[in-house]
Amino acid sequence: LTLVLAGVVISSLCGALLMLVNHLLPPGTRGDLVAWTMGRIDEQPDPLLLGGTAAAVVAALALGVAGADRLDVALLGEDEARSIGVPLGALRWAMLLGAGLLAACAVAIAGPIAFVGLVAPHLGRILAGAGHRHLVPASALAGAGLLLVADLARQPIDLGAGRLPIGVLTAIVGGPVFLVLLRRGRLEGWS
16 A cells, blocks of 8 residues: 555656646747657657667666576565575666666657556566566567557547557556456466
8 A cells, every 4th residue: 555655646746747847848849748748659769769778678688588597586585585595685676777777768769658568567477477588578579569559559540639649548558458467467366
C-alpha cells in the first residue's frame, strides 16, 4: 500500500512539474511538448540519439544474457542467492541503473509510451519461460513487437486532428491487458 501511495504522489508531482514546464514554454512550442507527452515515433529521429540508444540496447541485452545465471539465482531468494555467492546489492543496483538508462533512452526518442515496458516482460515470460537467458531477449523482442503492432493499429485511426497518438493507444489497450496479466500471475503464483 505504501508503494502504491508513493507512486501516486510521485506521479502527481511529475505531472505538476510537466504542467509547469508547459506553462513556462513560449506559446509556439507548447504543441511539441504536448505531442511528445502523448508518445510519438519520429520518422527521422536524431541520428546521434538513435545511435546512442541502439548501443545502450545492445549492451543491455548482452549484459542481461551474460548475467542470466545470476538473475535466475536471485529469484530463489536472498539467503539462497547469498549462499551461492551472488552479490544481490550490486545486482539490484546494476539492474536499476540499466533499466533507468534504457527507459530514459526510450522516452528521449519516443516520449512516454505507456505499458509497453510493463506488458512486454510478462509476454516474454509467457513465450520464452522464466529463464533469463531466453527471457531477456524475448522481452526486448516482445516490446519491439508490441510497439510495431500499436503503430500499425493506430495508422488508420484519424480523429480529425491527426492520427491517434501511439501513447494514447498503448495506454487504452495496455492498461486492461496489464491488469489481466497481473490477475493471471497472482492466480499462478508468479506475481
